[in-house]
Amino acid sequence: MPILQLENVTKKFGGVVALNNVTFQVEKSEVLGVIGPNGSGKTTLINVISGVYKPESGKLIYKGTNITRVKPHLRCRMGIARTYQVVRIFSGLTVLENVMVGVLNGTKHGKISMEEAMKEAESILSYLGLDKMKNLQAELLNIQYRKRLELARAIGMDPELLMLDECLAGLTPSEVFEMLDVIKRVKEDKDTTIIMVEHLMHAVMNISDRVIVFNEGKIIAEGKPEEIAKDVKVAKVYFGDRELALKFIKR
Amino acid sequence: MFDLIVQVLVFGVFVAAIYSLQALGFNIVVGAMRILNLAHAEFVVLGAYISYWAWVFFGFNPIQSIPLSALLGVITGLVSYDFLIKRLVYSADVALVATFALSLVLKEGMKIFWTANYRGIPWTLGSISFNGITVPITYIYTLIGSLVLILAVYIIMYKTYFGKACRAVAFDRETAAICGVNVERILRYGFAFSSCLAFVSGNLLTVYISSGINPYMGQVIMVKCLIIVTLGGLGNPWGALIGGLTIGMLEQIIPVVLMNYVPNIEPFMFTPFIYSLIFILILLLKPEGILGGGVQ
Amino acid sequence: MKLGKYSARMALILGFYAFLAILALFSKAYADVVFYILLVSVVSQSLNIIFGIAGLVSLGQVVFLGIGVYTFTFLISQGFNPCLSVIAGGFASLIFAVAVGAVLLRLRGIFFACATLILSVAVPYFIIGTGIVGGFAGVNIYKYISSFYNIHVLVFSLLVISLFTTILTIKILESPFGYSLRALKADHDAAETTGINTFRQKMLALCVSAMLTGIAGGILAIKQAYILPLVVFDPLYSIEAILVVLLGGPGTVMGPVLGAFIYEMLRDILMRFAPGFQAFIYGILVIAIILRAREGIVGLLKKNKKLQKLLV
Numbered sequence: 042m043p044i045l046q047l048e049n050v051t052k053k054f055g056g057v058v059a060l061n062n063v064t065f066q067v068e069k070s071e072v073l074g075v076i077g078p079n080g081s082g083k084t085t086l087i088n089v090i091s092g093v094y095k096p097e098s099g100k101l102i103y104k105g106t107n108i109t110r111v112k113p114h115l116r117c118r119m120g121i122a123r124t125y126q127v128v129r130i131f132s133g134l135t136v137l138e139n140v141m142v143g144v145l146n147g148t149k150h151g152k153i154s155m156e157e158a159m160k161e162a163e164s165i166l167s168y169l170g171l172d173k174m175k176n177l178q179a180e181l182l183n184i185q186y187r188k189r190l191e192l193a194r195a196i197g198m199d200p201e202l203l204m205l206d207e208c209l210a211g212l213t214p215s216e217v218f219e220m221l222d223v224i225k226r227v228k229e230d231k232d233t234t235i236i237m238v239e240h241l242m243h244a245v246m247n248i249s250d251r252v253i254v255f256n257e258g259k260i261i262a263e264g265k266p267e268e269i270a271k272d273v274k275v276a277k278v279y280f281g282d283r284e285l286a287l288k289f290i291k292r
Numbered sequence: 293m294f295d296l297i298v299q300v301l302v303f304g305v306f307v308a309a310i311y312s313l314q315a316l317g318f319n320i321v322v323g324a325m326r327i328l329n330l331a332h333a334e335f336v337v338l339g340a341y342i343s344y345w346a347w348v349f350f351g352f353n354p355i356q357s358i359p360l361s362a363l364l365g366v367i368t369g370l371v372s373y374d375f376l377i378k379r380l381v382y383s384a385d386v387a388l389v390a391t392f393a394l395s396l397v398l399k400e401g402m403k404i405f406w407t408a409n410y411r412g413i414p415w416t417l418g419s420i421s422f423n424g425i426t427v428p429i430t431y432i433y434t435l436i437g438s439l440v441l442i443l444a445v446y447i448i449m450y451k452t453y454f455g456k457a458c459r460a461v462a463f464d465r466e467t468a469a470i471c472g473v474n475v476e477r478i479l480r481y482g483f484a485f486s487s488c489l490a491f492v493s494g495n496l497l498t499v500y501i502s503s504g505i506n507p508y509m510g511q512v513i514m515v516k517c518l519i520i521v522t523l524g525g526l527g528n529p530w531g532a533l534i535g536g537l538t539i540g541m542l543e544q545i546i547p548v549v550l551m552n553y554v555p556n557i558e559p560f561m562f563t564p565f566i567y568s569l570i571f572i573l574i575l576l577l578k579p580e581g582i583l584g585g586g587v588q
Numbered sequence: 589m590k591l592g593k594y595s596a597r598m599a600l601i602l603g604f605y606a607f608l609a610i611l612a613l614f615s616k617a618y619a620d621v622v623f624y625i626l627l628v629s630v631v632s633q634s635l636n637i638i639f640g641i642a643g644l645v646s647l648g649q650v651v652f653l654g655i656g657v658y659t660f661t662f663l664i665s666q667g668f669n670p671c672l673s674v675i676a677g678g679f680a681s682l683i684f685a686v687a688v689g690a691v692l693l694r695l696r697g698i699f700f701a702c703a704t705l706i707l708s709v710a711v712p713y714f715i716i717g718t719g720i721v722g723g724f725a726g727v728n729i730y731k732y733i734s735s736f737y738n739i740h741v742l743v744f745s746l747l748v749i750s751l752f753t754t755i756l757t758i759k760i761l762e763s764p765f766g767y768s769l770r771a772l773k774a775d776h777d778a779a780e781t782t783g784i785n786t787f788r789q790k791m792l793a794l795c796v797s798a799m800l801t802g803i804a805g806g807i808l809a810i811k812q813a814y815i816l817p818l819v820v821f822d823p824l825y826s827i828e829a830i831l832v833v834l835l836g837g838p839g840t841v842m843g844p845v846l847g848a849f850i851y852e853m854l855r856d857i858l859m860r861f862a863p864g865f866q867a868f869i870y871g872i873l874v875i876a877i878i879l880r881a882r883e884g885i886v887g888l889l890k891k892n893k894k895l896q897k898l899l900v
Binding site: 389394396399400403565567572 | 643647691703710711713714717718834865867871879
Binding site for chain 1: 762763764767768770771773774775777778779780781782783784785786839
């Protein structure tokens with residue numbers, strides 16, 4: 042059974058239709074890449090799935106349960122975690138405390154003590170190479186470490202569905218490499234399903250099991266990365282040039 | 293009875309014009325800066341005092357002292373912005389406390405310099421009556437003045453570059469910046485414009501409250517401004533007009549209703565409570581405005 | 589950072605309270621001063637929980653105090669036991685907070701702040717307008733309280749409440765609740781998507797804050813004896829609390845307590861040398877602190893590595 046199903050989901054902002062009758066599924070443990078031009082509705086999709094926005098119509102079904110009306114914080118406790126396009130860490134808290142907030146309020150909410158949460162947070166920080174700065178105030182971190190911290194916080198929630206919103210944006214090539222490595226490890230070690238909105242083509246095409254392509258609020262293509270790279274519609278929407286698209290699949 | 297109602301409604305329109313002016317200024321700051329300037333009411337009170345002192349020292353009537361209030365309003369706005377407001381533009385919650393403190397400083401400052409004694413301007417030109425309704429002529433001049441000013445505000449906000457830039461910044465600051473708007477400067481002049489409007493509306497207010505000018509009258513003014521702006525939708529300029537009219541009417545009607553229909557209640561003491569109820573009611577029913585209600 | 593229970597910190601805290609207790613026992617006049625310090629302290633510590641930790645601005649904290657005062661006044665004049673009346677004052681404020689919070693906490697913080705401000709004006713005028721519990725002319729409850737009135741008992745009660753609040757604040761900061769509050773202060777929406785039920789946490793914080801302030805109100809009623817609406821609901825209490833929290837250090841534990849002490853000294857100086865200027869100077873101080881030293885005294889002291897272990 043798919044872990045997440047969207048059925049005829051529509052989200053409007055006044056006159057703008059950000060998601061237009063969107064239907065798709067995400068299989069358990071897969072990495073789903075979400076690509077598309079700017080403004081095509083990718084971030085809105087994440088916002089709708091995480092509960093920040095309520096769709097005008099349609100259904101969201103997560104692990105068999107209809108979560109369309111479920112509040113955001115409850116979705117977290119059910120196992121849905123996300124990161125933000127523009128990093129949103131908790132300033133005023135230390136790096137360790139940031140991750141602890143995730144641990145305390147994710148799927149383990151109410152079932153974990155402060156000491157256990159701290160240990161869990163510490164292990165996640167070492168997993169991500171942030172343990173040396175665990176007592177640093179979070180706002181002092183640079184962008185690369187901030188992104189990692191946000192990822193750590195999301196992982197701390199022990200999610201079954203992890204949504205990453207352009208987590209590679211603004212990183213240097215080596216930083217991208219490290220981040221992708223982390224994401225691969227998370228997927229393998231914890232069997233997490235990942236939805237990854239991304240612009241960096243080689244990253245998305247490489248790491249995804251499947252890719253869906255958005256344009257103007259609709260899904261215009263769905264399939265394996267190689268199929269998508271050859272898809273004329275996708276190429277038109279992005280480049281207008283097929284050859285260029287094929288180059289990207291080869292990393 | 294009917295005459296009383298009509299008289300009350302007519303007076304409602306007169307005060308509504310002033311309230312609209314006050315709310316317009318308040319709205320501009322809320323919209324562009326996302327800051328609730330809790331000292332706005334004190335700016336209005338300062339305007340009232342200027343009108344008083346202009347009368348005492350120069351013999352200016354409240355219409356003649358408008359330019360003076362406007363000028364002092366702009367200066368005060370610029371100074372306040374440079375020293376305080378501009379550092380608050382990025383943290384809305386702290387801004388509330390800071391502007392609250394500013395209102396306290398202004399209020400107490402007025403008390404220290406000018407004492408808490410009630411002041412008033414005895415400006416009368418007689419009154420005219422028709423159909424059984426008596427209206428002081430000064431009120432009519434003030435209404436005309438207010439309407440002219442409101443019209444001027446709308447022309448500025450919709451027809452001039454400055455006004456359009458203000459609205460652009462209120463709508464989406466980053467995009468406005470990308471389009472070439474000097475956001476920092478617009479915020480500064482926008483604030484000065486807002487305080488200018490506050491001072492001028494206070495100046496005109498003295499006509500209606502002929503003997504009640506005191507440093508603490510800002511409290512009720514602030515409540516009314518908040519209600520008007522929430523009622524009309526935060527940042528929505530037409531809202532200021534509609535809200536002003538509503539409050540102006542309610543203000544006249546409520547004491548009358550209370551006096552005639554609800555016994556055992558001191559009507560004028562009860563009115564602030566009614567306003568608060570209205571505020572809470574509006575928040576319950578229509579909390580949107582531009583700032584919305586947080587996460588859905 | 590863990591805040592250990594048995595350490596130099598606790599010694600410092602207990603030492604401070606012991607100092608206040610001894611001061612109060614010195615003479616009746618000193619007891620009066622300590623009473624006021626502790627009253628401001630409790631109100632400020634309560635405000636600290638919602639404002640300092642959770643970032644919820646409250647401009648009308650006095651409304652919770654006043655409701656406590658009036659509830660006590662009403663109950664004592666009906667013959668109820670004074671201790672129960674004081675506690676009832678706390679519960680009345682709690683209920684009021686729940687009602688207010690239910691409406692306002694789902695909206696942006698500015699609405700809550702404005703509503704507290706408006707309510708702190710509306711409630712006294714409601715009392716005056718309807719004439720309940722004495723209305724404008726107030727009520728004299730001297731005859732009900734003179735039998736048990738004892739300034740030292742009052743001071744001791746407030747001291748216990750303040751100490752309780754101090755320890756409560758420490759516990760909150762060390763708990764998931766405290767972490768949630770700090771997270772939602774930092775970024776409300778991100779807190780929601782990290783699993784925090786922001787509405788519930790804010791409501792809880794508000795309830796704790798209101799209840800403590802309400803109980804302090806009950807005790808204040810005993811001290812005041814003559815209860816007048818505009819005196820009880822004096823906006824100065826709200827301003828004091830804000831100033832003390834900012835001065836001492838918002839979000840710290842001992843900040844408000846220390847701030848209350850310093851504030852009382854300041855108030856005394858101003859009363860002697862510049863009466864009538866008090867509120868004016870408080871306003872300027874608040875602005876100065878916001879512009880220059882938002883962490884407050886304890887916040888600034890905590891930046892020093894050596895003092896970090898000692899302060900909380």
